[in-house]
Amino acid sequence: MKLSSFDEWSPLREVIVGSARNYISHERELSFDLFFHDNLVRTEWYYPRLSASGASAQARPGQQPIKQRYVEELCEDIEGLVATLESLSVKVHRPMDLDAATPNVQTPAWSASVVPPLNVRDNTLILGDEIIETSPMVRSRYFETQFLKPVFADYFRKGARWTVMPRPLMTDASFDPSYADSNAGGPTEPVTDPQAHPYDVGYEMMFDGAQCLRLGRDIVANISTANHALAVDWLERHVEGRFRIHRVHRLSDSHIDSMVLALRPGLLLVRSKEVLDFLPEPLRKWDIVVPPPPRENNFPRYEDDDLILTSPYIDLNVLSVSPDTVLVNEACPDLARVLERHGFTVVPVRHRHRRLFGGGFHCFTLDTVRDGGPEDYLG
DSSP states (O other), rough: OOOOBBBSEEEOEEEOOOTTTTTEEEEEEEEHHHHHGGSSSSSSSSOOOOOOHHHHHHSSEEEOOOOEEEEEHHHHHHHHHHHHHHHHHHHHHHHOOOOOOEEEEEEOOEEEEOOOOOOOSEEEEEBTTTTEOOOOOOOGTTTGGGHHHHHHHHHHHHTOOEEEEOOOOOOOOGGGHHHHHHOOOSSSSSOOOOOOOTTTOOSSOOGGGGGEEETTTTTEEOOHHHHHHHHHHHHHHHHTTTEEEEEEEEESOOOTTTHHHHTTEEEESSSGGGGGGGGGGGGSEEEOOOOOEEEEEOOOOTTTTTOSSSGGGGGGEEEEETTTEEEEETOOOOHHHHHHHHHHHEEEEOOOOHHHTTTTTTTTTTEEESOSSOOBBBO
């Protein structure tokens, strides 16, 4: 089929599901810590930051190994997600796997450990018949969309537009640390120690597709830093006349798909009622589903040297297959019951280590063909 995806809920026909093969480590450096800073804190629900002593002698400075049993179980769960989608008559595309012989990525300004194309929602935004590769925010993911190139090229041959947002140099001076430094969040340790570099150009555009809520011809875009604002300026000019951009400010640090998702026209899944205060006025009139708070026993127990990257609300990151069918983590029966009371068919799918790998079902997928079009849902 031709690329066509305008919203988050209409019947899903084709989707890309990410890959975790050869996931070895996280690399603790400035871009990583700024991105995940909200969860690199110590409370009863979070776990300590991994100490340097946890790294092997062969590891790069700041590289934090991941126990391979978690990667193996994650790969099992992803294959289960693929099987579930296929059983629902959805065509599943897969990215190329990360080759084990490709340990690092490098640009003229820096090098970083490479990670596989797992959270494919992040670095690509699908708007109707257009693929937009967004400007990355984490150095280790700089070339991630290259793993999706065979899929994108096939859609291009079938008529899709294919655009790449300007690529940042990503020196330390490129990052706006104001959100991480503000009361909106904050790490337990300073993450800002910018080093001067010959390629410094000041703040640059950086933005993820998961910062957007797609509603037909309308796009709600979350802005928390100068990096995001520059990218949304670019996006607004790029789609002028085709889509309307609605800016929201500091709804979260970046991604909003564990804060708010549209389940069907007129109904939002939100973390709390307070989320509505951030949204455009027309969306505040939609009905909302507020699930019960997550329970601590919904999650595996980890050791102190396991790095937790997401909040306990990651399981709000559901995937709609149609306006009445939703994929939900099988570890969340309370969320499933609430959705069932609102008339949804809930399909439970196993996903154990979502907090270690920074994503739920919405993050792991990139819907490329849905039945919906550029309808006007906001008036």
